[in-house]
Structures are given as C-alpha cells and as structure tokens.
Amino acid sequence: MSIFNNWRSVVTVAAFAVGLAASPRAVAAPRVPYAFMQPGSSVDRQASALLARLTLDEKIGQMVQVDMNAIKDKNDIAKYGFGSLLSGGNSDPADISPAGWARMYDDFQSYALKSRLAIPILYGVDAVHGHNNVDGAVIFPHNIALGATRNPALVERAARVTAAEVAGTGIDWTFAPCVTVPRNERWGRTYEGFGETPELASLMGAAYVRGLQGGKLSGRESVLACTKHFLGDGGTTDGIDQGDTRCDEATLRRIHLPGYVEAIRAGSATIMVSYNSWNGQKLHGHRQLLTDLLKGELGFRGFLVSDWAAIDQLPGDYRSDVEASINAGLDMIMIPNGPGQENNYVDFINHLKELVAAGKVPLARVDDAVLRILRVKLEMGLFKHPFGDKNLIAQVGSAAHRAVARECVRESLVLLKNQGRVLPLSRQATRIHVAGKCADDLGYQCGGWTIEWQGRTGQVVSNGTTVLQALRREVKPGTTVTFSTNGLGAAGASVAVVVIGEPPYAEMKGDRTDLTLAPEDVQAIRNCKQAGVPVVAVLFSGRPLIITDVLDQCDALVAAWLPGTEGAGVTDVLFGRHHPTGKLPCTWPRTMGQIPINVGDESYAPLFPFGFGLKY
Ligand code: BGC
Numbered sequence: 001m002s003i004f005n006n007w008r009s010v011v012t013v014a015a016f017a018v019g020l021a022a023s024p025r026a027v028a029a030p031r032v033p034y035a036f037m038q039p040g041s042s043v044d045r046q047a048s049a050l051l052a053r054l055t056l057d058e059k060i061g062q063m064v065q066v067d068m069n070a071i072k073d074k075n076d077i078a079k080y081g082f083g084s085l086l087s088g089g090n091s092d093p094a095d096i097s098p099a100g101w102a103r104m105y106d107d108f109q110s111y112a113l114k115s116r117l118a119i120p121i122l123y124g125v126d127a128v129h130g131h132n133n134v135d136g137a138v139i140f141p142h143n144i145a146l147g148a149t150r151n152p153a154l155v156e157r158a159a160r161v162t163a164a165e166v167a168g169t170g171i172d173w174t175f176a177p178c179v180t181v182p183r184n185e186r187w188g189r190t191y192e193g194f195g196e197t198p199e200l201a202s203l204m205g206a207a208y209v210r211g212l213q214g215g216k217l218s219g220r221e222s223v224l225a226c227t228k229h230f231l232g233d234g235g236t237t238d239g240i241d242q243g244d245t246r247c248d249e250a251t252l253r254r255i256h257l258p259g260y261v262e263a264i265r266a267g268s269a270t271i272m273v274s275y276n277s278w279n280g281q282k283l284h285g286h287r288q289l290l291t292d293l294l295k296g297e298l299g300f301r302g303f304l305v306s307d308w309a310a311i312d313q314l315p316g317d318y319r320s321d322v323e324a325s326i327n328a329g330l331d332m333i334m335i336p337n338g339p340g341q342e343n344n345y346v347d348f349i350n351h352l353k354e355l356v357a358a359g360k361v362p363l364a365r366v367d368d369a370v371l372r373i374l375r376v377k378l379e380m381g382l383f384k385h386p387f388g389d390k391n392l393i394a395q396v397g398s399a400a401h402r403a404v405a406r407e408c409v410r411e412s413l414v415l416l417k418n419q420g421r422v423l424p425l426s427r428q429a430t431r432i433h434v435a436g437k438c439a440d441d442l443g444y445q446c447g448g449w450t451i452e453w454q455g456r457t458g459q460v461v462s463n464g465t466t467v468l469q470a471l472r473r474e475v476k477p478g479t480t481v482t483f484s485t486n487g488l489g490a491a492g493a494s495v496a497v498v499v500i501g502e503p504p505y506a507e508m509k510g511d512r513t514d515l516t517l518a519p520e521d522v523q524a525i526r527n528c529k530q531a532g533v534p535v536v537a538v539l540f541s542g543r544p545l546i547i548t549d550v551l552d553q554c555d556a557l558v559a560a561w562l563p564g565t566e567g568a569g570v571t572d573v574l575f576g577r578h579h580p581t582g583k584l585p586c587t588w589p590r591t592m593g594q595i596p597i598n599v600g601d602e603s604y605a606p607l608f609p610f611g612f613g614l615k616y
C-alpha cells in the first residue's frame with residue numbers, strides 16, 4: 001500500500017497552503033497533513049511513494065533551481081513546480097533585515113505550496129561567513145581565517161551560529177562550506193578555502209558541515225550544507241577563476257578530494273559542482289567524477305547542484321548542455337535566467353522533456369535525481385515545517401552569536417613579526433595613533449560576499465565594530481586615541497596601529513597578477529615610521545600579500561585576514577587579552593615570482609612557512 005495514499009489530504013494541504021499565502025507571518029509552523037508523513041515509514045519509502053505520484057513535468061520541475069531575480073511572475077513557481085529557489089550574491093529582497101528576508105522566504109514558499117502536490121521549495125543562499133546578505137546578521141571571518149585557528153570545534157560552533165541565523169530567516173540551505181584547496185594566491189577565491197592543504201579542508205570542512213546540519217537535519221536550527229566546488233577549483237593553472245586544473249588523477253585525488261570524503265562522512269546533504277575543468281574537460285559534464293567517483297565510489301546519497309549558469313559553459317548548444325550535465329550526474333540545475341533571457345528555466349524544462357522523450361536522457365536518471373532531492377526535503381522535515389519559525393528571528397545578530405565570531409577572530413590572527421616586543425599594547429599608553437584606510441571601515445573588514453556579491457568598502461552593514469572603535473573601547477580613560485587615514489600626525493604617540501589591506505572582491509573579479517600592497521598602505525606605514533613611532537601593522541586580506549617592501553618598517557605585523565563585523569577580536573590580541581595562537585593556513589611568499597608556492601614543494605624558501613605564527 002502506498003504511504004502517499006490519502007489523496008484528499010493532499011488536496012487539503014494545497015488549499016491550506018493557499019490560505020496561508022494571505023498572511024504567512026500570522027501562521028507559525030503549520031502542521032501539514034500529508035498522508036505519506038505517517039510515522040513509521042522511512043524517508044526512503046516516503047520519497048519513493050511521492051516520486052511515484054509525480055508526472056514527468058513535476059519531476060523536471062524539482063530539478064530546477066531558479067534565482068529569485070529571474071522570477072517575474074511568482075505563479076511560475078507552482079506552474080513549473082520548481083524544486084528550489086536561490087538568492088545569488090546580488091539577489092536580495094528590498095528589505096534586507098532579518099524580518100525582511102523571513103517574509104520573502106514565506107512569500108515564495110506560499111507560492112510553491114500552490115502546486116498540485118504542494119511540494120515545498122528549498123531556498124538556498126550563500127551564507128559563507130555568517131548570514132552575510134542580511135543586515136543585522138553577525139559576519140564571521142572568511143574561511144582562510146578559520147583555517148588559521150586550527151580549531152575545528154570552534155569552526156563547528158561558528159557554523160552552528162550561522163545555521164541558527166539562516167534558519168532564523170526561514171532559509172533552508174547555504175552554499176557552504178567551500179572545501180577548495182587554493183594552491184595559487186592569484187586566485188580571487190583563495191579566502192573561501194580553509195588553507196592550502198587537503199588536511200585543513202577536510203578537518204574544517206567536516207566540522208562546518210556538522211555545525212550547519214546539527215545533530216539531525218530536521219532540527220529547527222539546522223540548515224542543509226552544500227560542500228563546494230567539486231572538484232579541483234583551487235588547482236587551476238595560474239589561479240585563474242573557473243580555469244583548468246591540469247594534473248594526473250592521483251594528484252587530483254590527493255589534494256582536492258579529501259575535503260569531500262570527510263564532508264560526505266559528516267553527512268553533507270548536497271554538493272555543488274565547480275565551474276573549472278580538469279585537464280580540459282568541464283566538471284559539469286564529467287560523468288566519471290560526478291557519477292562514478294562521487295555517487296559510486298564515495299557513496300554520496302545527497303544531491304548534486306550545478307553552479308550558477310555553469311552548464312551553459314559546456315560545449316555545444318543549451319540542449320546539449322542539459323543532456324550532458326544531467327547524464328553526467330547533476331541532479332539540480334541553478335538557473336539565473338527567466339523568460340525573455342537566454343538559457344532560461346522554460347528552455348531548460350522544454351529541453352529536458354524532449355531529451356527524455358527522445359531517450360537521450362534516461363527516465364531512470366531523472367527519477368534518481370528527483371528521489372535524491374525529495375529524500376533531502378523529507379529528511380529535513382520541510383513538509384512538516386515549510387515556513388520559517390518566527391521565534392528564531394530575534395536571535396539573528398545576537399550578542400551571544402557575536403561573541404562566537406569574536407572568538408573566531410582572535411583565534412585566527414597570525415602574529416608574523418614582533419620586534420622589541422611592541423605587542424601586546426599597553427592600555428595605559430599616553431597616546432595611540434591609529435592609521436590606515438581599513439582601521440575604521442567595516443567594508444574592508446568584511447571583504448567580499450558581504451551584503452553585496454563583491455562586497456564594498458564603507459558602512460556595508462549597519463552593525464559591527466571596527467578596529468578603531470574596538471580600540472577606543474579598550475583603552476583606559478587616560479589614553480588618547482588619535483586617527484588619520486594616511487598616518488600623518490603620529491609623532492609623539494607611544495605607538496601607531498596601522499590597519500591596511502585589500503579592497504573587497506569575490507569570484508571572477510578578485511584574480512590578481514600583482515599582490516603587492518597598495519601605495520596608500522605603504523605610505524601610511526612610512527608616515528608613522530618617519531614620525532619615529534613604533535609601528536604595529538594589521539593586514540586585512542583574503543590571501544598573503546607581497547609585504548617585503550614594508551616589513552622592515554613594521555615593528556610588529558599581524559595577519560588578520562577578513563575578520564568580519566567583530567573588530568574587538570583584533571584588539572583582544574593587540575592588547576594581550578588573548579595571546580596569539582593563529583598559524584598560517586597557507587605559505588607566505590616573498591615575491592610574485594614564487595607563487596605558486598605550497599608546503600611540501602621541493603624548493604621551499606618562503607617569507608613565512610605554512611604553520612608559522614609567533615606567540616607573545
Ligand atoms: C559561485 C558559487 C555560489 C553561486 C550562487 C556562483 O557564481 O561560484 O560559489 O554558491 O554562484 O551564488
């Protein structure tokens with residue numbers, strides 16, 4: 001007997017859902033009486049029973065994930081029965097407060113529940129360092145900094161907080177963790193990885209998955225992890241984003257695969273496929289790696305989602321892209337385009353339908369994809385709780401959450417130089433001169449993937465503490481704190497703290513062939529040094545920069561990565577409230593010519609080796 005047997009209750013659900021649409025906020029956690037939710041039947045049986053009820057159109061709909069900006073008519077969500085929606089890096093609701101995001105989620109979900117079988121959508125976002133497109137959320141350091149902590153228990157707690165904040169806005173799924181192993185600092189996504197070794201990616205990636213998904217996926221504060229980007233994204237020649245990773249299979253497995261092995265072991269419900277190629281073949285069409293290796297050899301039971309319009313990059317026209325990617329093993333396709341644009345969701349649906357009819361994509365392949373997707377939805381209890389839990393909104397950006405981020409910041413700082421023990425600073429210094437364009441700027445402090453896809457300088461979020469603000473709070477009343485961006489006016493101070501760094505960037509725009517410091521950063525250090533004041537430089541960057549020009553002028557140097565909103569974590573270390581414990585998650589090169597340089601290389605004479613980090 002089918003467990004999804006009570007047809008009338010399904011109709012009731014659909015009607016119920018329509019009723020909810022009118023005032024989704026007023027209804028907390030509705031109980032949806034799907035017959036197949038009967039206790040006692042396993043998720044597998046429920047998923048099969050539901051799959052058996054779906055038409056081919058409905059199955060294909062489940063395989064579609066559409067960016068919110070592509071949807072001009074929300075009725076398309078039920079009309080095509082989309083499996084998922086997402087907000088890409090620049091796709092936000094008009095109101096980006098936690099309540100605004102929660103309202104948006106419930107609104108989209110209410111449209112999804114109008115479909116014939118009222119199958120809820122999964123909503124995905126890039127919460128890659130906290131719930132980073134939500135104004136009011138706590139922004140964590142980027143992954144490279146978490147790698148420097150060498151503390152997987154802390155990383156798990158950080159991911160737990162991120163999950164609570166994402167769930168706090170109703171959202172089900174984050175495209176994290178990124179377990180890339182960046183091997184060339186020219187790459188603009190270096191900071192999204194935990195470091196240059198497979199060991200760091202595995203250790204931290206698995207901890208992150210556990211944190212996001214909690215003890216069980218159905219927990220109200222658990223969200224789906226999406227380990228990414230499979231496979232070899234950090235190994236491309238010259239560190240070119242979306243480029244070609246050229247190596248033999250043994251190297252690919254040794255460096256780039258371990259993160260996935262551990263993430264799958266930790267239960268990662270989904271995995272995102274990468275834009276890059278391996279020896280000239282795009283991953284999105286790579287059946288051997290997606291199906292044979294990941295689903296076969298590694299036994300991955302969750303589902304594979306494509307990257308943003310990534311199948312469009314396969315050779316041939318869009319129809320052949322659809323055929324090649326689905327046959328390679330992709331289960332859900334991320335589509336940023338809607339009607340009127342090229343390669344849009346209607347095109348995808350039509351192509352896949354015709355390909356199935358023509359026998360070019362086996363129905364069994366479609367069934368496998370949909371079964372995987374439904375299983376995840378059932379496991380997370382989405383049918384029971386399709387709407388967000390309003391009680392969780394208040395904790396977004398809470399003091400308790402910020403305290404965890406501050407811990408991450410202070411454990412991630414790597415002390416590279418401390419000549420004459422200029423650090424820790426004294427709280428009783430007569431005057432501390434603060435300088436540098438990054439000292440009082442949350443945009444620099446947070447980096448890319450913050451409110452906007454590429455991030456931006458300035459007051460990018462309304463809550464947060466800059467290093468200057470944190471330092472002012474830290475000192476005793478007798479200490480004067482002065483500030484100038486360019487470092488002028490330092491003369492007479494006991495010490496100068498100069499906060500410098502890279503402007504925010506993200507994928508596609510962050511690749512660099514020159515990683516030397518910006519002239520204004522060099523000048524700010526020089527100005528303080530020329531004033532005859534000991535200089536403590538704090539560097540905000542998503543990767544090691546070429547600092548040989550200024551190293552002599554700095555008495556102390558701290559690599560602070562991209563710490564996020566909790567600048568007090570930086571001053572915790574500067575004043576010695578917390579002694580530095582961070583260790584380099586990547587090798588620090590002397591010159592551009594040395595890059596790529598990684599621990600284990602035959603000739604290895606970097607400025608600072610992998611694992612380096614001074615103590616007080
Ligand atoms: C990125 C992914 C991201 C996706 C959705 C892509 O361009 O490569 O990391 O999850 O966009 O925003």
Ligand code: BGC
Nearest residue numbers: 087088089090091308453508
């Ligand atoms: C998305 C990215 C995408 C980019 C460029 C952003 O809004 O989040 O994933 O790659 O747009 O199209």
